[in-house]
Amino acid sequence: MARALRRRAGSLVLDNLFRTLAAAGRFHPAGRAARDRVEIFRDIPYLDSGRLEHRLDVYRPRVAPAPWPAVLYIHGGGFRILSKDSHWLMGLRFAQAGYVLFNINYRLAPAHPFPAALEDACAAYTWLAREGASYGADLSRLVTTGESAGGNLATALAIAACTRRAEPFARVVFETGLVPRAVVPACAILQVSDTARLRRRFPRLPAYMADRALVCEEAYLGGTRAACLELADPLLLLERGGPFDRPLPPFFAPCGTRDPLIDDTERLARALARLGVHCETQFYQGERHAFHAMMGRPAARRCWEDTFRFLEHALAERTLAAPSSRAQESSSGTQESSF
Numbered sequence: 001m002a003r004a005l006r007r008r009a010g011s012l013v014l015d016n017l018f019r020t021l022a023a024a025g026r027f028h029p030a031g032r033a034a035r036d037r038v039e040i041f042r043d044i045p046y047l048d049s050g051r052l053e054h055r056l057d058v059y060r061p062r063v064a065p066a067p068w069p070a071v072l073y074i075h076g077g078g079f080r081i082l083s084k085d086s087h088w089l090m091g092l093r094f095a096q097a098g099y100v101l102f103n104i105n106y107r108l109a110p111a112h113p114f115p116a117a118l119e120d121a122c123a124a125y126t127w128l129a130r131e132g133a134s135y136g137a138d139l140s141r142l143v144t145t146g147e148s149a150g151g152n153l154a155t156a157l158a159i160a161a162c163t164r165r166a167e168p169f170a171r172v173v174f175e176t177g178l179v180p181r182a183v184v185p186a187c188a189i190l191q192v193s194d195t196a197r198l199r200r201r202f203p204r205l206p207a208y209m210a211d212r213a214l215v216c217e218e219a220y221l222g223g224t225r226a227a228c229l230e231l232a233d234p235l236l237l238l239e240r241g242g243p244f245d246r247p248l249p250p251f252f253a254p255c256g257t258r259d260p261l262i263d264d265t266e267r268l269a270r271a272l273a274r275l276g277v278h279c280e281t282q283f284y285q286g287e288r289h290a291f292h293a294m295m296g297r298p299a300a301r302r303c304w305e306d307t308f309r310f311l312e313h314a315l316a317e318r319t320l321a322a323p324s325s326r327a328q329e330s331s332s333g334t335q336e337s338s339f
Contacts, residue, residue, distance in 0.1 A: 037062055038095040041135070046104065046127035047120070053107045056124060057084050058135050059091030060100040066136030068100040069143065069315050072128055072157070072180075076148030076290060078189075078216035079109045079117055089295060097308055100137050102128055106153075113222035114192075114232045119169040121153045122160060129176040141315040144180045147290050148261075149216070151188025151253075155234040155268075158183045162246040170231065180249045182314040184307060187255045187289050189213070190235035190264040192220050198260045205260055213260070235264055238271040250278035252310040254303050256287025282306050 039062050047054035060068060071094050075087040084103040094101040106120035125144075132139050144154040160170035161179045191197075195213035199205050221229060230237060251272055255265040265281055272279035284291065284299045292303040 038092055040091070046124045051107075053105045053112075054120065054123070055084075056102050056104040056127075057088070057091060058100065058102055059095040060136055061095050061098055064098045066100075067133070067138035068098060068136055069141035069311070070128070070132055070137035070139055071099045071101040071143045071145060072125060072154070073101050073103045074106070074121055074144070074146030074150035074153045075103070076146060076150045077108075078212060079114075079149045079192075079220040080216065081108065089293070093295065093304060099143075100132075100135055102132070102135075102137075109219035110222070114220050114229060115167070115169065117149070117220070118153055118156055118231055121157055122169040122173045125157055125161075125178075126172050126176055129178045139178055140181070142178065142180045143182045143184060143311060143315075145184035145186070146188075147186040147293070148189055149220075151185030152190055152192065152232075152234060154183055155185050155188065155190060155238075155251075156231045158249060159231070159234055159237055159244075162244045162248050163242070164245050165231075167228065167231065174245070179246055182249050182311055183251045184311070185251065185253055185265075185268070186292060186303075186307075187259050187261055188253070188264060188268075189216065189261055190268055191233045192217050193229070193233050193236075198263070201263050202260055209260055235267055235271065238275065239267065241271075241275060244275075248272070248275065248277045250280075250314050252280050252282075252307060252314070254282045254284065254292065254306065256284045256289065256291045256299075258286055259289045259291075261289065280310055 039060050041058040043052075043055045044058060045054060046056050060066075073087065073090055073094070075082050075084060075090075077083075077086075084105045087103060091101045091103045102124070104121065104124045106124075107116040109117070128137070128142075129139065144157050145151070146154045157173060158180050160173040161176075162174075163170075164174050165171060189195075195210075195217040198213055199210050221232060251268065253265045253268055255262045262283065265283075269279045269281045282303070284303060287299050291297065292300045294300050295304065
């Protein structure tokens with residue numbers, strides 16, 4: 001009972017904290033100035049369901065000429081909380097850098113467990129393949145990205161785009177013929193099953209962090225382990241080694257050294273290296289989960305600079321050279337994690 005109450009309280013606190021910070025940020029002078037340089041289209045349906053969960057916002061530069069490289073952004077929140085509205089700063093940041101960003105909502109667990117979120121992300125992807133060019137998107141320079149749970153969905157989308165799978169929602173992604181040029185899963189939970197592994201890997205992991213991971217697993221997977229759940233764990237698919245019908249795009253995976261999900265990021269780099277896929281990782285000393293969302297902090301600024309540097313090269317070249325099996329070290333820290 002105590003654990004259940006602690007989990008429920010933790011979820012409410014985190015949800016309200018993120019929503020309050022997002023709302024307050026809209027009144028900051030820097031936020032207002034950024035919006036003056038960005039054009040925003042809100043609540044565009046990507047499915048004709050009439051649901052708020054099936055809408056997206058478009059952020060694009062007012063000054064740079066179209067077409068722009070395109071970003072499909074998928075918000076985090078453990079598959080359970082938050083929305084495109086809580087992640088409006090991501091839209092501004094990418095649009096300021098010369099990208100057109102499509103920031104999506106999707107159905108949330110536990111009311112809508114897997115595969116609802118991925119079904120919606122796949123539907124948004126197919127909508128983008130059809131309609132993105134009308135918003136100035138250069139779909140030959142497409143990036144899929146998100147943080148935490150969104151990084152999981154962005155990675156699963158890339159797998160669906162490169163593999164002819166049996167699931168109808170994944171098959172339609174493959175059939176668009178559209179493959180991302182880069183994937184950026186930031187501080188991503190890439191294996192939702194067996195979140196107890198985090199406590200085994202980091203015995204000193206605080207109880208509230210372990211609780212958040214377990215709640216995510218229970219809500220998203222719905223307590224089942226059916227074979228159809230494998231796209232919920234894109235890391236395991238990559239570690240299994242394919243096969244893939246199309247080459248996977250290069251990855252950039254940033255993470256803080258005090259984020260328990262650092263282990264997923266390290267495993268991602270090793271799995272992609274074995275597949276011959278370029279993966280650059282950057283670890284930021286002392287930073288916690290989703291640190292890059294606090295954009296005024298020095299480490300967050302470095303993370304965004306590293307992200308845009310990577311994308312500049314990834315979108316300019318057909319393929320990046322040899323896969324990076326070595327995790328690269330950020331100027332802000334080392335590869336060591338501690339709790």
